[in-house]
Amino acid sequence: MDTDSLNTKxxxxxxxxxxxxxxxxxxxxxxxxLRIAQAVRAxxxxxISLWGTDRRTSNDLYIVSVVFCVAEGLFWLRLPVDEQxxxxxxxxxxPAAMRMQRAxxxxxxIGASGADDIRPWINHGRWPKDYFxxxxxxSGLEQFDNQLEFxxxxxxxxDGVHEIAVGPIHxxxxxxxxxxxxxxxxxxxxxxxxxxxxxxxxxxxxxxRTLSNGHQLAGRISGDSTVAYSWAYCMAVExxxxxxIPIRAQWLRALLLERERVSMHLLDLGxxxxxxxxxxxxxxxxxLREKWVRLNDKLFGHRxxxxxxxxxxxxxxxxxxxxxxxxxxxxxxxxxxKTLRDIYAEHSGLQDRFFNLGRVPPNLAEQLGxxxxxxxxxxQARDARTxxxxxxxxYAQLKVRKAGHISGDVASRVFVRFEEIFESIxxxxxxxxxxxxxxxxxxxxxxxxxxxxxxxxxxxxxxxFVAIEAGAQGEIIRCHCHDPSWQNWPILQHxxxxxxxxxxxxxxxxxxxxxxxxxx
Amino acid sequence: xxxxxxxxxxxxxxxxxxxxANEVWRTEVEQIQAEILQILGRALCIREVDAGSCNACExxxxxxxxxxxxxxxxxIKFVASPRHADMLLVTGPVTKxxxxxxxYAFDAMPDPKLVVALGECACTGGVFGExxxxxxxxxxxxxxxxxxxxxxxxxxDILRGxxxxxxxIN
Numbered sequence: 001m002d003t004d005s006l007n008t009k010x011x012x013x014x015x016x017x018x019x020x021x022x023x024x025x026x027x028x029x030x031x032x033x034l035r036i037a038q039a040v041r042a043x044x045x046x047x048i049s050l051w052g053t054d055r056r057t058s059n060d061l062y063i064v065s066v067v068f069c070v071a072e073g074l075f076w077l078r079l080p081v082d083e084q085x086x087x088x089x090x091x092x093x094x095p096a097a098m099r100m101q102r103a104x105x106x107x108x109x110i111g112a113s114g115a116d117d118i119r120p121w122i123n124h125g126r127w128p129k130d131y132f133x134x135x136x137x138x139s140g141l142e143q144f145d146n147q148l149e150f151x152x153x154x155x156x157x158x159d160g161v162h163e164i165a166v167g168p169i170h171x172x173x174x175x176x177x178x179x180x181x182x183x184x185x186x187x188x189x190x191x192x193x194x195x196x197x198x199x200x201x202x203x204x205x206x207x208x209r210t211l212s213n214g215h216q217l218a219g220r221i222s223g224d225s226t227v228a229y230s231w232a233y234c235m236a237v238e239x240x241x242x243x244x245i246p247i248r249a250q251w252l253r254a255l256l257l258e259r260e261r262v263s264m265h266l267l268d269l270g271x272x273x274x275x276x277x278x279x280x281x282x283x284x285x286x287x288l289r290e291k292w293v294r295l296n297d298k299l300f301g302h303r304x305x306x307x308x309x310x311x312x313x314x315x316x317x318x319x320x321x322x323x324x325x326x327x328x329x330x331x332x333x334x335x336x337x338k339t340l341r342d343i344y345a346e347h348s349g350l351q352d353r354f355f356n357l358g359r360v361p362p363n364l365a366e367q368l369g370x371x372x373x374x375x376x377x378x379x380q381a382r383d384a385r386t387x388x389x390x391x392x393x394x395y396a397q398l399k400v401r402k403a404g405h406i407s408g409d410v411a412s413r414v415f416v417r418f419e420e421i422f423e424s425i426x427x428x429x430x431x432x433x434x435x436x437x438x439x440x441x442x443x444x445x446x447x448x449x450x451x452x453x454x455x456x457x458x459x460x461x462x463x464x465f466v467a468i469e470a471g472a473q474g475e476i477i478r479c480h481c482h483d484p485s486w487q488n489w490p491i492l493q494h495x496x497x498x499x500x501x502x503x504x505x506x507x508x509x510x511x512x513x514x515x516x517x518x519x520x
Numbered sequence: 521x522x523x524x525x526x527x528x529x530x531x532x533x534x535x536x537x538x539x540x541a542n543e544v545w546r547t548e549v550e551q552i553q554a555e556i557l558q559i560l561g562r563a564l565c566i567r568e569v570d571a572g573s574c575n576a577c578e579x580x581x582x583x584x585x586x587x588x589x590x591x592x593x594x595x596i597k598f599v600a601s602p603r604h605a606d607m608l609l610v611t612g613p614v615t616k617x618x619x620x621x622x623x624y625a626f627d628a629m630p631d632p633k634l635v636v637a638l639g640e641c642a643c644t645g646g647v648f649g650e651x652x653x654x655x656x657x658x659x660x661x662x663x664x665x666x667x668x669x670x671x672x673x674x675x676x677d678i679l680r681g682x683x684x685x686x687x688x689i690n
Contacts, residue, residue, distance in 0.1 A: 126616035127652050140651050148620055168621050171600035173568045173581050176618055197617045198572045201653035217647050223576025223672065267579070286586035293583075303674065304576055516574045 001073045010036050014075060019239020021456040022073030022388050030088065033079055037066075037093045045070035046369055046382070047094035049465050049482035050101065051203075052081075052108040054136045062110050065480070066090065067454075067465060073388055074456060076467065086113040096369045096487045107203065108134045122196040122519065125149030133204045134478075140204035156182035156190050164501065168197045175515035179504070186500040191493045195519055202520040206479035211237045211470055212311055212444060214479060218466065219306050221481050222517030227253075227260040228459030229481065229517075230309040232466040235455035236479075237311045237444065240470050246439045247392055249313035254394040255431045256305050256314070258424040261460035262333075263292045263304075265417040265424075268512050272414060273344065275506040276353040284340055288333055295329050313441025323432045330425045341418050354411035358495040358507030361408050368491050372462015372484040374511050377416040378408030384458035397434065398427055413510040420460075449474060461514065462488065483517030552679045555687075563595040564686060567605035567629070571622050572654060573612030576672040577639040581609070583675045596682065602628040607685060613641040613654040614661055626662055634685050637664045638678065640671040 001022040003014040012032055014024040028036070040047075048067040055063045061080040064087045068075055081087045089112040090097035101112040102121035109132035111118065123129070127144045155163070161184055168176035178194040202221060206214055218233035219226045231253050238245060266289040273281020293303040300308050300316045308316045318326070344350055360370055365378035375382060383402045389395035403419035405412035450473075455466035462484025469478045488511055495507055570578055584591040585598075599605050602625040614622060626635070637658035640646040650656035658664050668681030 124617045126619075131652070133652055138652075142652050143650075144652065148617075168618060169569055169625060173570075173578050173598055175570050175573070175575050175578065176621065197621075198570070198612065198615055199617055199653050200572055200613060200615055200648045201651045202648070204651065205648065220574045220576070220647055220671075223574040224579060226574075226576065267582075282585075283587055286583070287588065290583060290586045290588050297674075304579070304672070306576070306671065514575065516572075 006072060006075060010039060010075075012036070012077075017076075017239055017452055017454055018242055019453055019455075020235050020390070020393055021239065021454045022390055023067075023076060023454045023456070024073070025076040025078065025452055028077045028079050030079065032077070033066075033088050034090070034093070036077065037068075037090050040068045040070060041093050043070060046371070047090070047096055047487075048074065048463070049467070049480065049486070050090065050097055050104065051467070051478075051480040051482075052104045052110050052134065053469065053478045054108060054134055055080075055477075057136060062108065064104070064110060065467065067467065067482075069382075069388075074454070074465075076452070076454065081110055083110060086111040088113060089115040091115060091117075094369060095367070096490065099490065100486060106132075108132050119152060120149075122199050124151070124196055133201060138204075140201055140208075151194055153180045153192050153194070154190070158184075160184050161189065177515050181501060181504075183501060186502070188496050188499060188501060188504070191496050191504075193489060193493060195489070195515060198516045198519040200516075200520065203478075203480060206476050209476055209479075211240065211468070211474050211476060214468075214476060215310055216307060218479075218481060219309075221520065222483060222514040223304060223306075224264055224514065225260065225459040225461060225464060225483075225517065226304050226306045227256045227309065228457045228464045229466070230307070231257065232455030232457040232464045233468075233479070233481070234309055234311045235457065236453035236466045236468040239453035239455075240451045240468060241311075241444050241449055241453075241474075243312055243442065243444045244392070245313045246442060247436045248317075248438045249440050250392050251394045251431055251435050252314045252316065252318070252440060253309055254398065255318070255428065255435075256300070256308055256316075257457065257459070258427050258431070259292070259296060260305065262421050262424045262428075263289055263296070264460040264512075265421050266292060266333075266337075268509060269340075269344075269414065269417055269421075271509050271512075272354075272410070272506060273350060275509055276350050278347060278350055281340070281344065281350075284336070288336055291329070292333065295325060299325065310441060312444045313439070315441070317440045318435075323435075327429065327432060330428055334422065334425050337418070337421055344414070344418075351411070353503075353506060354414055355409060356407075357410040357499060357503055358510060359407070359409045360491055360495050362406060364494060365408060365491070368494070369487050370491050371487045372458075373416055373420065373460065374413055374488055374491075375462065376402060376404045377412035379404065379406040382463075384456055384463045388456060394431065394434075398430055400427065410506055410510040459484070461485065461512065481517075481520065483514050485513040485515075485518045489513050489518060552676070552683055555683055563597060564607060564682070565597050565599045565605045566607045566609050566682075567600075567602045567625060568598055568609045568611070569618075569622055569625055571610050571612045571618045571642070571658065572615035572648075573639060573641060577611035577642075580672045580675055580678060581611070581638070584678060589675050589679065591679070602626070603630065605629050605633070607634040607636060607682075608662075609636045609638055609682075610658045610662070611638045611642050613645050613648045613650075613656050614658055615654050617653070619655055619661060623661070634665045635662050636681055636685050637667045638681065639673060640669060643667040643669050646671065
């Protein structure tokens, strides 16, 4: 990564971080904050994540961090912030910042000055308003008896407008969250989401762990993306400790990640058929997925491949017999999925429901920052597997062919998912062919070092980012895990507009965003 | 048309009598399914509630509906309303933000009702434990009949747990 050109471009002093992610870091002043954000916006860069850290022990201030992604790679800005003054609001430049800023306030008590929306986001009233768990004086183990508080949803007024409140417990076997629909007849005028129901204090819990054992927690942030999270976490740890994992481990990690992607796309394609009235689709795809995860169990000892990625490499390996099983399965599943794709494409009932439904046109996607798989279906051609693939990552050699579409409707997201299954199967074959021999893990060289590290992995849903700041003894001062759902949940509120309430399950499933990954 | 009918009558019923079952060949899935059918006979309605899980447990519960486990064929149905439910199946450590919702769901269920805690977090609090944001394991807030360990438990273990919950205590 060329830090000199970035220094010239943004007029700050960047330092490149060690590790597999092309990312550099800089301490900035308050006047740099909006200036750089605007420059990033103007050149087509995106906001990745925003979070806060209590660093009063070291310099008596709080630090607010933001990470952007531009053509050259990622960069991380750290701004010292005074509790009273706060930091400049970024949501006018990057709308996705709004909820991140609200969560930052709930967890650390540092606000964005000038922000329009300062309603609580994670704190539903169950702990006091002046209790900020990420502050150092709190252990996170405090218990309170406070009751839930009323949340002021925006109400829509007018002739015949009424509200439908859904959740936090939903009708199906899914995660909890609240959706407030304002409707006329069946037509949705406004959808407002409320999350935080699965908030488990994950970021505070990380401070009680060390670099060498945080991956188990990271792997349980969003179970459907356990491989992506544990990889991103380990990548950050390996950056801090200067650990070069064996090359075979790089390839094994890519193998696990592609298997996770296929399994989730299989699941969602079935559910999408079912939500549109084709139960046959669910039956077929859920059978394929069951076969897929059973082979995970057989080869790696876990159906979802939890804890297979560890700091320093992988805890699993695969032999020739395993490769044979894997290739055989790829062939079988690929054939079945091709058949099912044709059936989906020719089924007029399905196509009638999928087309033009839940549209996020490319200009809106660009404006609001739609990312990941859903972004690619709205012509936002970003994929961390290719855009930031640098050696020694296996992806630098694999050359992922990005899937994409320009319509941004449910049909496009279905299209992208099919394409990504076929591409992942192609990648799995390549991985088997090119798998280097050697060890699968090495001890993390020196886990008692401090510093900054970052992880950046394209999960099936979108890019997952992990930032870690470690103290001199290898203790975790702060570990921030960011799910692409933060970017995409607010855009779901736009995708439904003009459609009808019964369409919501299909639209929602076509994105299939994470609640737990968002709520932490 | 008459030719088709004639042919059908001509051929008759060629189906042979079903052979006796070979118990040895039964897979474990089949064994458990048979036991569940014997006990339930008709139906078990389950209201599943994610009280704060990471969603891995939900994926495995969903898998029960696939053709391999086919729980609907056993008369087990996941229902939308707790008022229709015999069993509350809870995953995750119970977060503070979900505590009220899960209590409402439990109170809405008709008696007699069963509570099953599913997954490591629901059984023990798991990696999350108890803190400002979570109440920890399900038994901290509700009377639990059966706990199904595993992170997440496999579908076959979920079936085992459901079976344990509805079986009379030996």
